[in-house]
Amino acid sequence: MASPEREAVAATAIVEDMLRMHGERLGGGGGVGEVLVMGRNIDMAWRKAEVAAVRRNEAASWLRRTVGVVCAKNLAEEPSEEEFRVGLRNGIILCNAVNKIQPGTVPKVVEVHSVSTIPSDGSALCAYQYFENVRNFLTGLQDLGLPTFEVSDLEKGGQGVRVVDCVLALKSFAETKQLGKQSLFKHGGIVKPSMSAKCSVRKNEPFMKAMTRSHSAELLRDGVSLEQTLGLDCSLEPAETITSDSIRMLVQTILSDKKPEEVPLLVESLLSKVIHEFERRMANQNVLVKYTIDPNDSSSVCKTESSDTPQEMEATSTSDHGKMDEEDHESVTNHVKTDEEDNSCVTNNVKMDDEDHNSVGSTGDVSAVVLVNGDSVAKDIQARADIHFELQKKQIQDMKSNLCTVKSGIEQFKLQYSEDLAKLGNHLRTISHAASGYHKVLEENRKLYNQIQDLRGNIRVYCRVRPFLPGKVSSSSCVAGIEDRTITLMTSSKQGKDARKSFTFNRVFGPLATQAEIFVDMQPLVRSVLDGYNVCIFAYGQTGSGKTFTMSGPKILTEEGLGVNYRALNDLFDIQAQRRDTFCYEISVQMMEIYNEQVRDLLHSGPNKKLEIRNSSQNGIAVPDANRVPVASTSDVVDLMNLDHKNRAVCSTAMNDRSSRSHSCVTVHVQGRDLTSGTVLRGCMHLVDLAGSERVDKSEVVGDRLKEAQHINKSLAALGDVIASLAQKNAHVPYRNSKLTQLLQDSLGRTSKNIDVCSHSPRTGCRW
Numbered sequence: 001m002a003s004p005e006r007e008a009v010a011a012t013a014i015v016e017d018m019l020r021m022h023g024e025r026l027g028g029g030g031g032v033g034e035v036l037v038m039g040r041n042i043d044m045a046w047r048k049a050e051v052a053a054v055r056r057n058e059a060a061s062w063l064r065r066t067v068g069v070v071c072a073k074n075l076a077e078e079p080s081e082e083e084f085r086v087g088l089r090n091g092i093i094l095c096n097a098v099n100k101i102q103p104g105t106v107p108k109v110v111e112v113h114s115v116s117t118i119p120s121d122g123s124a125l126c127a128y129q130y131f132e133n134v135r136n137f138l139t140g141l142q143d144l145g146l147p148t149f150e151v152s153d154l155e156k157g158g159q160g161v162r163v164v165d166c167v168l169a170l171k172s173f174a175e176t177k178q179l180g181k182q183s184l185f186k187h188g189g190i191v192k193p194s195m196s197a198k199c200s201v202r203k204n205e206p207f208m209k210a211m212t213r214s215h216s217a218e219l220l221r222d223g224v225s226l227e228q229t230l231g232l233d234c235s236l237e238p239a240e241t242i243t244s245d246s247i248r249m250l251v252q253t254i255l256s257d258k259k260p261e262e263v264p265l266l267v268e269s270l271l272s273k274v275i276h277e278f279e280r281r282m283a284n285q286n287v288l289v290k291y292t293i294d295p296n297d298s299s300s301v302c303k304t305e306s307s308d309t310p311q312e313m314e315a316t317s318t319s320d321h322g323k324m325d326e327e328d329h330e331s332v333t334n335h336v337k338t339d340e341e342d343n344s345c346v347t348n349n350v351k352m353d354d355e356d357h358n359s360v361g362s363t364g365d366v367s368a369v370v371l372v373n374g375d376s377v378a379k380d381i382q383a384r385a386d387i388h389f390e391l392q393k394k395q396i397q398d399m400k401s402n403l404c405t406v407k408s409g410i411e412q413f414k415l416q417y418s419e420d421l422a423k424l425g426n427h428l429r430t431i432s433h434a435a436s437g438y439h440k441v442l443e444e445n446r447k448l449y450n451q452i453q454d455l456r457g458n459i460r461v462y463c464r465v466r467p468f469l470p471g472k473v474s475s476s477s478c479v480a481g482i483e484d485r486t487i488t489l490m491t492s493s494k495q496g497k498d499a500r501k502s503f504t505f506n507r508v509f510g511p512l513a514t515q516a517e518i519f520v521d522m523q524p525l526v527r528s529v530l531d532g533y534n535v536c537i538f539a540y541g542q543t544g545s546g547k548t549f550t551m552s553g554p555k556i557l558t559e560e561g562l563g564v565n566y567r568a569l570n571d572l573f574d575i576q577a578q579r580r581d582t583f584c585y586e587i588s589v590q591m592m593e594i595y596n597e598q599v600r601d602l603l604h605s606g607p608n609k610k611l612e613i614r615n616s617s618q619n620g621i622a623v624p625d626a627n628r629v630p631v632a633s634t635s636d637v638v639d640l641m642n643l644d645h646k647n648r649a650v651c652s653t654a655m656n657d658r659s660s661r662s663h664s665c666v667t668v669h670v671q672g673r674d675l676t677s678g679t680v681l682r683g684c685m686h687l688v689d690l691a692g693s694e695r696v697d698k699s700e701v702v703g704d705r706l707k708e709a710q711h712i713n714k715s716l717a718a719l720g721d722v723i724a725s726l727a728q729k730n731a732h733v734p735y736r737n738s739k740l741t742q743l744l745q746d747s748l749g750r751t752s753k754n755i756d757v758c759s760h761s762p763r764t765g766c767r768w
């Protein structure tokens, strides 16, 4: 049979099965109600009877046509079940029919010519005739591989439906033979041999059994009993004849009791079940094909499953099979391995000799199809495996190539890395060398810097002219002129040339000079303190000339008004911060005053006590008993200054409302440790606001003020003597002549740098 025909019949069979199962379920379905069940049972029985009658009539009609009306005179055109059984009971019609189709199947037919001798119930039939004819007929059917029936089925109470099935199978066989084709499906696919007929399959028995087992197992899985299956299958006719009629009747049976609105849903449900069943059977067949190729090779099945869907497999199978003809069949047979040890399944299916092969080609046909498909699938799998293998081979080659590239890249990277490392090492050595040299350079720099400061003068004297104070404006100024370093004064007591007198300083600042301008020239010395030098900046001048203003600032402090003290400390903190990576500095402050030749601690809150000055103490502290307060910021200094001003002895005089009656000294101690070498540098800076020199007659002081003035003038004269000695580089410097010079001794020595700000009152001139 051609492939499309096969598919059509297979599909029909599935549809029919589904319809039958559906019908069974409808017919046997319980739980709705007894009346309904009974009604359905009656309907089903009636419909079954109707179907049986149609089939019986078909069988009778065919027999009559085959043997002729004369021979079939005892068989009505549309017989009842009893008439059908009685008409065929003597076996004459059956034997003649089979001999017509396959001559010689029944070698000798016992004929009974006397019609009158045959009773209606056949009871008088000769037992020999009865037995011989029917037995020979059944044997002949067995030889043809057709379904048979029991002899007792022709007796009263026997299953006449089996006889009908048998006749219809014979009819199908005849029609197939007439077409000159061996129908695989009619004999081995759709129509199953009757179990009760002691199946007469001989030469194609293994395949028939396999198909029966397969089909029965499928139906059993679906909940249909074997008896039902066999009963239904036995009632089947060859596919080509039954398809349209039986399906139509089944559909009619199922739909007859349905309401019109239920029909679409029912049809839809049936169709989906049919499709599902069809797919399931195709999948099962696919699995069977795979196992037939090599049941022991699970890998081949896996490969097939992974590469082909069941539908694709079936399509391939069908297509391949469709090309087969008799010649193909022979060639395919060569592919079949008949070695039982190698492949028992295949051997069971195709174990036949040449004679069997010809006579029951349909069974061999199936096996061959399976094997052809298997071969094709195997080739396909092999082809795919080859492609896959080639792909993997190429990928491995690519990976190898990549690996080589990566390896060479890593080698290059390693080379580059070692080169970079060597360069880095060289850089590091250079930096290390530079770092070690840095401190030498720093030291050299420090020395050079301070040499410059020395060249500029260890003792520098600046002159600042105070502006006229509000409300105390004089009509004439004694300052005749101010140049960069020279100031010219007019003295009223002299006339002519002698009246003008010029004085030279390191620099002269006019009345408009700001606090910041004043500090610029002192700033470099602040750095020297951090380099370990001692510095002394003091303001000297007549009372009221602006010494306190220059050193500290106005009474109400503003940022612009900050005096030298604040600015110097600010600079110290700034330079300390700049050098924090190389030096660690500790800055502390002492604030003292010398009042009436007594040293007093201005940071001591209690009653003042007399402090001792110790010369050249090891740590550079001249007055060790005075409070020494560490400072870290300008605000700390401001707080201390406020305390200083509060404690300092001041008094109103005729020259100054708030005249300082003591020498004030802010001593800043700096200790710096070189973080690399550990060298410790100590520097000291005295910021001194001297008491104003005054002419006692002009200041009009008496009593304590007079005494204060005398001490002030005496100590200032001693300071003048020391500075003069230092300037003249005398061997002896008279430090001990006053407390002031003793206190400042460290800062007035060789390693010290001194600045005198000679404050000048334009009214009264300078006493310097």
Ligand SMILES: Nc1ncnc2c1ncn2[C@@H]1O[C@H](COP(=O)(O)OP(=O)(O)OP(=O)(O)O)[C@@H](O)[C@H]1O
Pocket (backbone or CB within 6 Å): 465, 466, 467, 469, 511, 541, 542, 543, 544, 545, 546, 547, 548, 549, 550, 554, 555, 655, 656, 658, 659, 660, 661, 690, 691, 692, 693, 759
């Ligand atoms: N450059 C200046 N600009 C403005 N005002 C100033 C200046 N110098 C001083 N003064 C003011 O002059 C007055 C006297 O100044 P200051 O007290 O500083 O003098 P002194 O020299 O310290 O006096 P003494 O020696 O008596 O203490 C203050 O009121 C001060 O504010």
